[in-house]
Amino acid sequence: MSKKKIWENIDRNSQMLTKMARDIWENPEVSLEEVYASNLQAKVLEDAGLKVTLGLNGLPTALIAEYGNGKPVIGVLGEYDALESLSQDSIPERKVREEGGHGHGCGHNLLGTAGVGAVIAIKEAIERGEIHGTIRYYGCPAEEELIGKLFMLRDGYFDNCDALLYWHPSSNNTPWRVPCLASTSIVFSFKGLTAHAPQAHLGRSALDAVELMNVGANYLREHLPREVMLHYSILGNGIAPNTVPDRCQSWYMMRAPKRSYLDEAFPRLVDVAKGAAMMTGTTLENVEVLGGGNDMVMNQTLADLFVKNMNELNGPSFTDEDYAFAKKITDQFIPEYKTMGAQAFQIPPEYYDKDLLDKIVPVSDAKVLPISGDADPSWVYPFGAFYCATWPIGVFTHTWQATACTGSGIGMHGMLFASKTLAGACYELMTDDDLMQMVKKEFKDLDLHYKANIRADSVPHKVKLR
Ligand SMILES: [Zn+2]
Structure with missing residues (x-):
């Protein structure tokens, strides 16, 4: 039962992963400045035996870590940029950690770390000869400024990928089935x-x-x-x-x-x-x-695969401390605010009275997801994504509450659940060729024609006064 071993690997690495996520949370860096985070992840991946390239064309804080040979090639996408002026302590009340400092109000300290945990676990299964193919981790900088993946795509770094897997912190445990803006x-x-x-x-x-x-x-x-x-x-x-x-x-x-x-x-x-x-x-x-540039196109076969793995894992493992932390945050909301925050992440109404979602939502009635980013790779490769709960119901992204939670136990337990979901999905794609072919056929049938929004000679950079 190899998938179980893969999940045990993530359990064994949970302290290391939690420390990585917390270290990145304590050293928040905004888009294109993610030096600490990219170096930390590159070192851990290299020490784990993956071949690491840190610094891609024009993107010094982008990285690729790879292990294995041949097909399928599965790419796991990570991010690690923070948000300006969102400094907040990891406590359930408003307290700035560093005056004027940045903060992980979008949880990208967790986003990238879960991917690192998944690819290390898959690497070890390939090494044991239990699964075959190539696993890649993509450290994608500057999501908040819609930059990283767009340039990595233009410059061919996703070439040969059979599927790209992604997740995002949120208040829900659910796959993305509808496009992002x-x-x-x-x-x-x-x-x-x-x-x-x-x-x-x-x-x-x-x-x-x-x-x-x-x-x-x-x-x-x-x-x-x-x-x-x-x-x-x-x-x-x-x-x-x-x-x-x-x-x-x-x-x-x-x-x-x-x-x-x-x-x-x-x-x-x-x-x-x-x-x-x-x-x-x-x-x-x-x-x-x-x-x-583009809206994000979702692969339903991959969405189903995420739900299957989430169900097998039986949801995230939150502690009593996590539930108490969540309650302290939601107690500060007026009911309308909590409802709107729940709707933003497609939480079904029957869960509105909960503080922290430990259930799995296999489908939602959303027409479009508000979260967007540099979504263009989804027009070129089969792309699957999901949310995991890393903050309470009612919390929006880019808020002090989100920053507080992504540095706390809630964020860490959500991150480990996401890491296992990613790893479980990778395992099945690498062992079930029929499934891999279904993913690819669904994508091919969409008959998408990608048009880049940036010029061939554009150079990734921050906004600067000319
Ligand atoms: Zn984000």
Whole structure:
């Protein structure tokens, strides 16, 4: 019973994995700066006997760890970037851990670590001769800025993969059966003419252009399909008000259920930017797509496989301490907030009165998942994903509550459950060729035609003032 041995391997490594997840949680690094996390994971994977490449084309914090030979080739995707200004202690009340510090409010400290645990367990089964094929761990940086996987895909690092497996922290234990929102990240850069404020008539303000662009975008919203979301922030006007700023940028993220909505909205947003430049006598110097692109396409055969393994594992193993921690958090919610948070993760209404979900939800009635990222690999390879509960029902991602839980026992126990679910799925794909063929046939029948959102010569980078 080899799968049992694989799960025992994860149990044996649970202390190491928990320590890794906690270490990354204590050293939160934002997109493209994940030096500590990528080095830590690379070292552990190398020590475990996998062939590790740390640093891929233009992505110094990306890594691939591989073991085995031949087919099938199964890729497990990990992430480890944190969020700005989300510092929080691992206690069930608001307490900043480090003033102005970052935090793992999306649980990527758990996300990558579960993958590391799964591939090490699979590697050992291959080494024992119990299963055959190739296992790969992909450490994918900068998910929060929609960058990592997009560039790794463009540069061919997923080549030969028969399936890609992914999970994400949440409040639910359920597979992803419906697409995630398509999203894109774009920076509009305006150039003006600086002047001392008393001679402002000689200057042309790039900040004015950004403000007018954002006003225009807010009028545009009404005339876009309702599903299109626009989010923006202003960058680079950090000079005193007594100077006319000659440089300013507006950073947009757009989301929609389908890539086609974004493709239609994008040129209209560019027209708004051009209009703002014309009004202010400035120049729209650059429009740069930083990342993002497609909606995430889900493979139902892989979704079923995750449910099968979750059921065999009988759900996550939370402790009394975890349930008490969860209750302290949910006690602070008003009922409407908890319900909306539960709906965000497709929790069925019969569980709304629980604090922490230890049950498995095989299907949900969701039409689209709000969580998105750099989803493009799902257009090129069969892609399966699932949620595991790492925080209480009602908690949203990118909140202090999520940061608190992803550093606590709840997060760790959810992570170990995710690791076993990933490993169990890998085991079955590597031992059941009929299943592998079903996964591939389902994908082939979709007849997808992938179009990249970034240019062939784009270089991955953070938003920076031009
Ligand atoms: Zn995330």
